[in-house]
Amino acid sequence: MTDAALTPAQAAKARARAEAETRLKRRYRAEARFRFYGRAAIILALSFLVLLLGRIGLQGYSAFTDYTVSLPVQVNADRVDMADLGGSNFNLMVAESALALLGETDDPYGEASSEMMAILSADLGFQILDRLRADPTLVGQTITVRGPMKANASLYYKGQISRDTEIGGRLLSDRQLDWLDELRERDLVSGGFNWTFMSRADSTEPEQAGVWGAVVGSAMMLFVTALLAAPIGVLAATYLEEFAPKNRWTDIIEVNINNLAAVPSIIYGLLGLAVFINWLAVPRSSPLLGGLVLALMSLPTIIIATRSALRAVPPSIREAALAVGASRTQTVFHHVLPLAMPGMMTGVILSLAHALGETAPLLMIGMVSFVPGVPETLTSAATVLPVQIFIWENASERAFHERTAAAIIVLLVFMVLMNLVAVLVRRRFERRW
Amino acid sequence: MTAQRDDALAAGSGTSARPVAPGKVSAQQVSVFYGDKQALFDVDLDMPDRMVTALIGPSGCGKSTFLRCINRMNDTIPGARVVGQINLDGENINDRSVDPVLLRARVGMVFQKPNPFPKSIFENVAYGPRIHGFADNKTELADIVESSLKRAGLWKEVADRLQAPGTSLSGGQQQRLVIARAIAVSPEVILMDEPCSALDPIATAKIEELIDDLRSQYCIVIVTHSMAQAARVSQRTAFFHMGAVVEAGATDEIFTNPRDSRTQDYITGRFG
Numbered sequence: 001m002t003d004a005a006l007t008p009a010q011a012a013k014a015r016a017r018a019e020a021e022t023r024l025k026r027r028y029r030a031e032a033r034f035r036f037y038g039r040a041a042i043i044l045a046l047s048f049l050v051l052l053l054g055r056i057g058l059q060g061y062s063a064f065t066d067y068t069v070s071l072p073v074q075v076n077a078d079r080v081d082m083a084d085l086g087g088s089n090f091n092l093m094v095a096e097s098a099l100a101l102l103g104e105t106d107d108p109y110g111e112a113s114s115e116m117m118a119i120l121s122a123d124l125g126f127q128i129l130d131r132l133r134a135d136p137t138l139v140g141q142t143i144t145v146r147g148p149m150k151a152n153a154s155l156y157y158k159g160q161i162s163r164d165t166e167i168g169g170r171l172l173s174d175r176q177l178d179w180l181d182e183l184r185e186r187d188l189v190s191g192g193f194n195w196t197f198m199s200r201a202d203s204t205e206p207e208q209a210g211v212w213g214a215v216v217g218s219a220m221m222l223f224v225t226a227l228l229a230a231p232i233g234v235l236a237a238t239y240l241e242e243f244a245p246k247n248r249w250t251d252i253i254e255v256n257i258n259n260l261a262a263v264p265s266i267i268y269g270l271l272g273l274a275v276f277i278n279w280l281a282v283p284r285s286s287p288l289l290g291g292l293v294l295a296l297m298s299l300p301t302i303i304i305a306t307r308s309a310l311r312a313v314p315p316s317i318r319e320a321a322l323a324v325g326a327s328r329t330q331t332v333f334h335h336v337l338p339l340a341m342p343g344m345m346t347g348v349i350l351s352l353a354h355a356l357g358e359t360a361p362l363l364m365i366g367m368v369s370f371v372p373g374v375p376e377t378l379t380s381a382a383t384v385l386p387v388q389i390f391i392w393e394n395a396s397e398r399a400f401h402e403r404t405a406a407a408i409i410v411l412l413v414f415m416v417l418m419n420l421v422a423v424l425v426r427r428r429f430e431r432r433w
Numbered sequence: 434m435t436a437q438r439d440d441a442l443a444a445g446s447g448t449s450a451r452p453v454a455p456g457k458v459s460a461q462q463v464s465v466f467y468g469d470k471q472a473l474f475d476v477d478l479d480m481p482d483r484m485v486t487a488l489i490g491p492s493g494c495g496k497s498t499f500l501r502c503i504n505r506m507n508d509t510i511p512g513a514r515v516v517g518q519i520n521l522d523g524e525n526i527n528d529r530s531v532d533p534v535l536l537r538a539r540v541g542m543v544f545q546k547p548n549p550f551p552k553s554i555f556e557n558v559a560y561g562p563r564i565h566g567f568a569d570n571k572t573e574l575a576d577i578v579e580s581s582l583k584r585a586g587l588w589k590e591v592a593d594r595l596q597a598p599g600t601s602l603s604g605g606q607q608q609r610l611v612i613a614r615a616i617a618v619s620p621e622v623i624l625m626d627e628p629c630s631a632l633d634p635i636a637t638a639k640i641e642e643l644i645d646d647l648r649s650q651y652c653i654v655i656v657t658h659s660m661a662q663a664a665r666v667s668q669r670t671a672f673f674h675m676g677a678v679v680e681a682g683a684t685d686e687i688f689t690n691p692r693d694s695r696t697q698d699y700i701t702g703r704f705g
Contacts, residue, residue, distance in 0.1 A: 246511045316548035320611070322509060324561035324618055325538035334560070335550060 056412075060405025066194035066207065067154045069120065069183060070146040073097040073128060077140045085132055090125030091117050094145070102182050112175075119153040119176050121207045148196055149189065151206035151399030156180055157191065160398075171398065197406065201374050202388065206399035209392075211407050213374040217287055217367075217382030218356060218414070220375060224291020225298060225355050230348045232295075233302030237344075240303070241310040242332045261300035268297040269364025277365060284366040288378040293365055294355040301354070305347020309340040342429040349422040353415050359386040385411040456520075457482035457652040458503055458540075458622055463517035465498050465507060472498045474677045475517070480622075480669070482652045485644060487663035487684065489656075490673030491699065496656045499673070500624050503654065504540040505533040521622065538565055540622040541615030546631050547607030549599030549614070554591050557599040557610055558582060561618035577617055585613035586643050605636025609643060616647075623647065625655040629662065641666050660700055664688050672696045 006014070074097050080088050095116035099106055106113045124147040131145075132138055148154070152171045155161045161170055163177055172180070183189045201213025244250045272293035276282040282289045313336050321331040337344075362368065367387050375382035383391070385407060392404040456479030465473040473495045480486040480503075488496040498507070505526060507513040518525045526536050538561070549557050558578040561567075568574035578595070582588040587609045591602070599610055608628055615623055625644070629637040644653060644666045657663050663670055664684060671681035672693070680687060680696045691697045 314548075316544060316546060317550065318509075319506065319542075319544060320548040320550060320614075321560075322506065323504065323537055323542035323544070324564075324614060325534055325536075326560075326564055327534045330564055334564075339551060 053412075056405050056408050060402055060407075060409045062158050062160070063197060063402040063406030064194050065158070065191055066196060067149045067157045067189050067191045068146055069124075069149055069189050070144060071098055071101065071120075071124065071188065072142050072144045073124070074100070074142050075128065075132070075139055080132065080139050082136060082139070085129060088129075090128045091120075091122055093128065094120055094124045098179075098183075101188075102179060115173060115176050116179065119150050119172070119180060121148040121150050122205060123147040123208055148207040151397060153180055154207060155399060157184070157189070160402075197403065201372055202370060202383065202391070203372055204370075206395075206397050206403060209400070209403060211385065211388060211403075211410050213371060214383050214385045214388035214407070215410065215414075216374050217290075217371075218384040220287035220378055220382065221290040221294065221384055222352060222356055224288055224378065225294040226348075226352055228291065228295035229298040229302055229351070229355075233299050233348070234306050234344060236299075237303040237306035237310065238332060238337065241307045242336065243328065257300050257303050261304055264360070265297055265358055266360040266364060268293055269361030271296065272361060272365045283379045283381075285369055285371070285381045285383075286379045287375060287382045287384075289365050290362050290367055290382075290384060291378075293361050294358055297358065297361060298351045298355050301351040302348055305351065306340070306344045309343025309347060310336060312343060313339045338429075342426045345425045345429065346422045349418055349425065353418040353422075356414060356418065357386055357411065359390055362387050363390075385414070456480045457522065458654070459520045460499070460502070461518040461520070463499065463502055463515065463519060465495070465502060466514045466516075467510070468512045472676055473502075474675075476678050478671050478678055478681055480652055480654050482621075483648060483650070484669055485648050485653045485655060485667040486669040486671065487655050487657055487667035488671050488673060489658075489660060489663050489699070490679075492658075494673040495676040496671075496673045497626055498676075500542075500626055500654060500656050503622065503624055504537050504542050506537075506542065508533055538618045539620055540624060541618065541620035543608070543611050543615055543623065543625040543628045545627045547604055547611050549602070549607050549610050551598065551600060553596045554582075554599050554602070554610060555595040558613050558617045561614060565618055567618065581613040581617040582610075584616050584647070585609045586639065586646070587613055603636070605632050605639055608632060608636070608640055612640075612643065612647075620651065622652045622654065625653065627656050627658060630658060637662075660688075660702075672699060674699070 071094065073094050076093060076096075079093050092110075092113055095113040096106055098116050098120060099112055104112060124145050127145045127147055128143065131143060149157070152161065153176075156172060156177065157180070161172060163174075167173065180189075196208060197210045199212050200208060200210030203209040240250060240253065272289065276289055276292050277284050282292065317335050317339065318331055321335045322328075326334065362384060367383055368391060369381065369383065370391070371381050371383045373380075389404055389407045389411065392400045392407060395404075458480040460476050460478045460480075463473060463476040464471060476495075476499055478486075478499075488500065490496050501507045502515050502519055503521075503526075505515075507515055515527060517527070519527055521536075521539065524531070526540075550560065552560070555575075555578055558581050559568075559574050562574060562577045568577055579588065582591060587606060590606060591597070591610075599607065602610060608631075612623075612628075628644075629640050632640065641662065644655065647653060648668075655663075655667065667684045669682065670684040670687040672679045672687065672691075672695075674695055680691060680693045687696065688700060691700060
């Protein structure tokens with residue numbers, strides 16, 4: 001059969017096939033286009049994430065190292081008033097010893113010593129005070145103390161303050177830079193992991209400030225939140241989903257729970273202010289108060305997550321249990337809840353992770369305050385990580401900027417850990433049978 | 434309990450020849466409403482002990498709804514309302530004094546899709562006896578599990594892997610596991626809602642064989658779409674249509690000599 005011999009029917013068939021082919025090609029093109037859009041969206045989202053994390057990491061990593069200085073300090077008896085130890089100027093004593101070590105003497109106006117004090121942390125002076133309190137016989141002797149440099153000095157060592165910058169634009173004078181070089185040459189200065197940052201609470205001095213107070217505050221607050229929100233949320237959801245009659249009242253409750261989940265978190269702060277502080281007189285800026293407010297905030301999310309986890313349990317399991325004569329409660333507790341457990345736990349952990357990062361409602365209840373100590377009880381004044389970040393971001397000292405980023409890193413690490421726990425819990429409880 | 438049953442079985446062998454006594458389960462004027470919609474209209478039906486009663490009829494005719502009245506599973510459906518009387522051994526199960534939880538221990542149920550608990554084979558069977566306190570200790574519980582699995586014809590296949598998940602079994606085995614689970618609480622009546630519709634022919638044959646075995650001890654009510662199955666396993670058949678019982682009687686009668694033309698049309702495959 002040749003082409004010329006095509007019957008009309010065959011020609012029509014060939015035409016239809018050609019049309020089908022072009023349609024098919026168009027369909028494949030549309031699919032390829034759609035895939036491209038999807039990939040582009042993911043690449044864009046990922047690059048923003050990398051940008052964000054990269055910026056925070058670059059800005060914050062340096063805060064995890066710090067420089068400490070080891071200085072022999074001549075405890076001059078003239079300078080120590082044993083009757084009022086705390087009233088003595090130990091910082092000056094440290095500065096003078098440092099000057100003496102470098103072969104310099106203070107000038108009559110005390111400019112050299114105050115410049116020296118500006119590169120050595122006040123922590124050294126406090127250490128001498130503590131040592132003298134413990135052992136007054138040290139007066140007149142030389143004791144060696146080891147402590148942080150002032151934040152600006154550390155920034156110089158880290159290369160963030162450069163000698164090339166003009167005098168007016170840099171925080172350290174030429175003389176201070178010379179001293180710092182000298183101290184480093186004499187091996188009196190050593191760099192290392194910044195334990196201060198990981199073990200102390202907030203301070204007005206960046207080199208003495210740490211996130212530990214905020215970490216403990218966050219942990220306590222989260223403890224209160226978890227203790228309240230998880231059982232209440234899970235029980236409320238279980239009742240609503242498994243026991244409550246379906247009528248207008250439960251519809252109203254359901255709509256309201258969904259609405260509450262969308263209420264801006266700062267409103268919960270206002271509620272906490274009105275109810276917990278003004279009415280119930282819970283101590284302000286305490287982890288207990290923060291936990292209560294965040295528990296209220298997390299409840300709707302937990303309830304919604306738990307309900308959807310319960311709804312995902314196949315009804316056949318409920319029927320099976322009921323059909324062998326299990327009561328409703330037995331059905332729920334023996335069969336439905338265990339099956340819904342992974343979903344419920346994931347919901348709870350994720351909403352707690354959300355609560356961990358919450359800032360706005362805590363600002364309303366007075367947690368945005370300078371708290372220099374690690375909280376000891378649930379009612380002592382405390383700050384939490386996100387609020388600490390907020391406070392440091394507003395600080396003027398340059399060294400707080402890297403600490404802000406470092407605190408963000410710490411917060412993110414906790415978030416990632418919680419999400420990881422959520423994934424593991426899911427894996428652990430999920431039954432694939 | 435088993436011994437008593439065996440005696441009774443010996444006395445009453447040749448059940449199909451026995452005249453139809455007042456049913457073990459007997460429904461009188463049962464109507465079911467889902468909200469405003471009426472699904473069942475004044476159903477009267479006797480389901481005798483030690484016989485298989487098949488409920489046949491086209492989809493949506495109310496046979497499953499009726500079945501679920503017998504163990505009051507309709508109670509669990511919001512908006513469902515049952516009126517009328519269903520007597521189990523002469524006692525109205527719709528009476529306020531009857532606890533549905535206890536009733537369901539007397540009236541077991543097997544569902545369309547095998548629905549074992551996501552637990553071990555042992556746990557699946559042991560769950561019922563455990564919550565009803567049928568076993569005083571582990572040995573007794575193990576005995577109940579073993580005898581139930583044996584009666585469900587599953588023991589040989591699973592004896593060496595009782596701790597394996599129930600869902601690891603094949604569909605037919607799962608359905609027999611579910612039957613063993615129902616048997617384990619020593620019910621008097623077993624309801625089966627299209628128990629073979631999700632199974633292949635070989636598994637179906639096994640279940641049908643099992644139903645035939647169980648008939649000697651229980652009152653069995655089975656909903657089925659397959660007329661052949663109804664003919665094979667049942668002694669009594671009720672034909673449901675549009676929410677009402679059109680015709681009920683001995684299976685042989687219904688299939689060979691139906692009185693109602695609709696029954697005839699249905700069993701000869703003219704609709705449904």
